[in-house]
Amino acid sequence: xxxxxxxxxxxxxxxxxxxxxxxxxxxxxxxxxxxxxxxxxxxxxxxxxxxxxxxxxxxxxxxxxxxxxxxxxxxxxxxxxxxxxxxxxxxxxxxxxxxxxxxxxxxxxxxxxxxxxxxxxxxxxxxxxxxxxxxxxxxxxxxxxxxxxxxxxxxxxxxxxxxxxxxxxxxxxxxxxxxxxxxxxxxxxxxxxxxxxxxxxxxxxxxxxxxxxxxxxxxxxxxxxxxxxxxxxxxxxxxxxxxxxxxxxxxxxxxxxxxxxxxxxxxxxxxxxxxxxxxxxxxxxxxxxxxxxxxxxxxxxxxxxxxxxxxxxxxxxxxxxxxxxxxxxxxxxxxxxxxxxxxxxxxxxxxxxxxxxxxxxxxxxxxxxxxxxxxxxxxxxxxxxxxxxxxxxxxxxxxxxxxxxxxxxxxxxxxxxxxxxxxxxxxxxxxxxxxxxxxxxxxxxxxxxxxxxxxxxxxxxxxxxxxxxxxxxxxxxxxxxxxxxxxxxxxxxxxxxxxxxxxxxxxxx
Amino acid sequence: xxxxxxxxxxxxxxxxxxxxxxxxxxxxxxxxxxxxxxxxxxxxxxxxxxxxxxxxxxxxxxxxxxxxxxxxxxxxxxxxxxxxxxxxxxxxxxxxxxxxxxxxxxxxxxxxxxxxxxxxxxxxxxxxxxxxxxxxxxxxxxxxxxxxxxxxxxxxxxxxxxxxxxxxxxxxxxxxxxxxxxxxxxxxxxxxxxxxxxxxxxxxxxxxxxxxxxxxxxxxxxxxxxxxxxxxxxxxxxxxxxxxxxxxxxxxxxxxxxxxxxxxxxxxxxxxxxxxxxxxxxxxxxxxxxxxxxxxxxxxxxxxxxxxxxxxxxxxxxxxxxxxxxx
Numbered sequence: 001x002x003x004x005x006x007x008x009x010x011x012x013x014x015x016x017x018x019x020x021x022x023x024x025x026x027x028x029x030x031x032x033x034x035x036x037x038x039x040x041x042x043x044x045x046x047x048x049x050x051x052x053x054x055x056x057x058x059x060x061x062x063x064x065x066x067x068x069x070x071x072x073x074x075x076x077x078x079x080x081x082x083x084x085x086x087x088x089x090x091x092x093x094x095x096x097x098x099x100x101x102x103x104x105x106x107x108x109x110x111x112x113x114x115x116x117x118x119x120x121x122x123x124x125x126x127x128x129x130x131x132x133x134x135x136x137x138x139x140x141x142x143x144x145x146x147x148x149x150x151x152x153x154x155x156x157x158x159x160x161x162x163x164x165x166x167x168x169x170x171x172x173x174x175x176x177x178x179x180x181x182x183x184x185x186x187x188x189x190x191x192x193x194x195x196x197x198x199x200x201x202x203x204x205x206x207x208x209x210x211x212x213x214x215x216x217x218x219x220x221x222x223x224x225x226x227x228x229x230x231x232x233x234x235x236x237x238x239x240x241x242x243x244x245x246x247x248x249x250x251x252x253x254x255x256x257x258x259x260x261x262x263x264x265x266x267x268x269x270x271x272x273x274x275x276x277x278x279x280x281x282x283x284x285x286x287x288x289x290x291x292x293x294x295x296x297x298x299x300x301x302x303x304x305x306x307x308x309x310x311x312x313x314x315x316x317x318x319x320x321x322x323x324x325x326x327x328x329x330x331x332x333x334x335x336x337x338x339x340x341x342x343x344x345x346x347x348x349x350x351x352x353x354x355x356x357x358x359x360x361x362x363x364x365x366x367x368x369x370x371x372x373x374x375x376x377x378x379x380x381x382x383x384x385x386x387x388x389x390x391x392x393x394x395x396x397x398x399x400x401x402x403x404x405x406x407x408x409x410x411x412x413x414x415x416x417x418x419x420x421x422x423x424x425x426x427x428x429x430x431x432x433x434x435x436x437x438x439x440x441x442x443x444x445x446x447x448x449x450x451x452x453x454x455x456x457x458x459x460x461x462x463x464x465x466x467x468x469x470x471x472x473x474x475x476x477x478x479x480x481x482x483x484x485x486x487x488x489x490x491x492x493x494x495x496x497x498x499x500x501x502x503x504x505x506x507x508x509x
Numbered sequence: 510x511x512x513x514x515x516x517x518x519x520x521x522x523x524x525x526x527x528x529x530x531x532x533x534x535x536x537x538x539x540x541x542x543x544x545x546x547x548x549x550x551x552x553x554x555x556x557x558x559x560x561x562x563x564x565x566x567x568x569x570x571x572x573x574x575x576x577x578x579x580x581x582x583x584x585x586x587x588x589x590x591x592x593x594x595x596x597x598x599x600x601x602x603x604x605x606x607x608x609x610x611x612x613x614x615x616x617x618x619x620x621x622x623x624x625x626x627x628x629x630x631x632x633x634x635x636x637x638x639x640x641x642x643x644x645x646x647x648x649x650x651x652x653x654x655x656x657x658x659x660x661x662x663x664x665x666x667x668x669x670x671x672x673x674x675x676x677x678x679x680x681x682x683x684x685x686x687x688x689x690x691x692x693x694x695x696x697x698x699x700x701x702x703x704x705x706x707x708x709x710x711x712x713x714x715x716x717x718x719x720x721x722x723x724x725x726x727x728x729x730x731x732x733x734x735x736x737x738x739x740x741x742x743x744x745x746x747x748x749x750x751x752x753x754x755x756x757x758x759x760x761x762x763x764x765x766x767x768x769x770x771x772x773x774x775x776x777x778x779x780x781x782x783x784x785x786x787x788x789x790x791x792x793x794x795x796x797x798x799x800x801x802x803x804x805x806x807x808x809x810x811x812x813x814x815x816x817x818x819x820x821x822x823x824x825x826x827x828x829x830x831x832x833x834x835x836x
Binding site for chain 1: 688689690691693694696697700701703704705706707708709710819820822825833
């Protein structure tokens with residue numbers, strides 16, 4: 001046994017982030033820590049890595065009671081954590097980041113460090129160039145560097161906080177291989193993740209938290225997706241995503257020959273044409289960075305389209321409107337809503353320092369003719385969203401950046417839906433969300449669909465796209481590489497279209 | 510020719526004041542603290558060194574030159590570091606807004622200095638009557654043989670020891686940032702304190718040390734100005750303040766690299782004095798020339814922003830407070 005926690009409690013203000021938690025972390029084992037957003041997983045692990053200090057309870061490392069007051073104490077005990085937000089200095093090289101804060105004094109000997117970094121890489125099969133600057137690295141490279149950094153410090157206990165949230169499936173598989181190698185090396189590995197299939201494939205044991213309390217642990221071989229979800233949520237759940245038949249679909253939006261050239265002069269969208277209909281969910285699949293973001297932004301009026309592009313909107317009342325040269329506000333006033341969840345969640349759509357009600361106001365502060373803003377309606381709306389989506393926040397004026405990631409997303413998606421759009425675009429709406437909240441979001445999207453809204457759903461998880469969407473448009477390198485029927489398409493088929501560009505450039509189906 | 514040499518000499522003297530200010534401020538900013546109190550800190554250094562020297566010289570009959578210099582330096586650096594400590598306490602411990610704290614320190618420093626400067630003048634019996642002749646002479650002592658070498662002697666060796674000290678400190682500072690682990694750790698604090706914290710670096714300690722030592726170095730500029738340029742007198746004309754702001758501008762101009770301050774400071778000094786050596790300027794056209802250092806700083810900012818090179822950017826967390834349990 002590597003670490004034992006006894007009766008750990010941590011409160012923030014009046015909120016119990018962790019309450020009386022007792023659990024074990026063992027050597028030679030991969031432990032999954034599972035729980036809904038805001039259930040206190042990260043807080044608990046932060047107490048092992050020295051970021052937080054428990055209000056009550058004991059931590060034993062190798063049977064000895066310890067007090068971890070700072071990250072340095074954690075390193076000294078051989079505990080290393082890879083945080084969800086990378087702790088790397090962008091302007092430093094990989095090697096400089098690795099040796100940061102180590103107790104050695106005097107000159108930096110870059111050659112020795114580089115040599116030792118290469119040794120670690122060879123041992124575990126990493127590819128890290130010690131002299132590469134972090135700002136030149138991809139997300140996956142940064143994560144690898146984080147792991148190298150922890151191993152360089154001789155960590156025996158590795159904690160990974162949602163490591164796969166930003167990785168492609170291939171990169172995630174590579175990471176799992178590394179984790180298995182570390183387990184074989186006798187290290188204790190803890191992984192925090194929401195993706196149940198990852199939990200089942202990589203871990204040996206699953207520990208579950210619910211609302212800051214420890215529910216229990218089970219060996220992974222005895223667990224199923226359903227049993228884990230029930231432990232997490234605390235009640236019976238169904239893991240089927242609903243897919244009602246589209247009722248009376250009408251053309252709502254048509255995109256023709258859309259091309260976008262970005263600031264670096266790269267053509268990120270190339271002659272994209274498609275249509276989307278009311279009462280239908282159109283899924284957009286593709287490897288990340290294939291133009292999904294630009295496509296949605298173009299429709300929302302945030303991109304400059306190349307000549308020849310045309311985006312037309314067909315209001316439910318009839319007629320047609322050209323959107324190509326409209327301002328974002330004009331487009332929004334037509335009833336086209338965009339909720340984009342970027343990698344850092346707060347980047348677009350919400351103001352981190354504002355509370356929930358002020359964020360509601362961002363969209364409609366300009367309505368009405370009074371000199372003063374109307375604060376009552378946004379407050380009511382915020383209260384309703386908090387109620388409907390079970391947003392966990394002490395009150396409506398707490399800055400949203402203080403909420404956990406999942407709750408931030410509920411606020412964003414909730415606000416967009418509340419605008420009663422006729423076209424609703426969401427991108428990565430469930431990114432980093434726990435399974436229960438994800439299902440809440442799917443349910444909300446389905447409700448919109450039943451109301452006759454045209455929903456565009458950009459997703460990452462192919463299983464979800466195949467279960468939720470009526471049609472799936474596959475983007476590959478900025479081109480439409482095919483449109484499939486959601487009910488009959490096979491996962492392999494979509495995967496193939498995502499990676500292999502169809503040379504003929506099939507248009508809208 | 511003569512006027513060109515005296516332009517260079519004037520540029521070097523003012524450049525040295527600016528260089529001290531800028532190198533100290535660079536150290537502070539590398540820790541993520543944007544201390545706009547440089548003018549105030551220079552004031553504090555100047556007045557404290559003058560006060561210390563004044564009381565020492567009036568207490569003993571024949572002042573010892575080495576002791577004179579030591580007392581002036583200890584008083585001046587001590588007072589500047591105290592200024593840095595006030596700023597550190599406000600911004601690091603209390604997490605007050607850095608811009609406001611820095612500006613307050615600037616106003617506070619100039620107020621304190623001019624108050625005590627006036628008092629000293631009164632004690633000495635009138636403006637310009639303060640006599641710290643021995644101390645000033647020690648500060649202004651030139652290298653005996655080299656300074657008599659004609660034109661090269663006048664250009665390179667007609668200064669007191671602090672002019673060379675400034676260059677040495679700037680170069681040492683550059684080496685500290687580039688090659689030492691402590692420098693690497695300090696830079697990480699200014700770039701990304703959460704990362705530094707997670708790596709086991711004591712963020713608060715690094716910030717306190719960098720800010721206080723940085724203030725001490727900036728204060729040397731004030732000491733040099735008072736002891737060397739004004740020959741140990743106090744004039745309430747606001748020149749120190751101007752030089753202090755130029756030091757802040759120079760930090761940007763050097764792109765946070767002290768090695769660039771070595772030539773950049775003299776360039777600033779030259780631009781400061783240029784109006785004085787160009788004939789035919791009226792009072793109003795003079796002002797155009799006095800803008801030069803600031804115009805150049807803006808041009809550098811524009812060029813740097815256009816090139817978008819990450820290494821030329823200010824420390825990423827500059828101006829922001831850090832609190833570990835914040836999210």
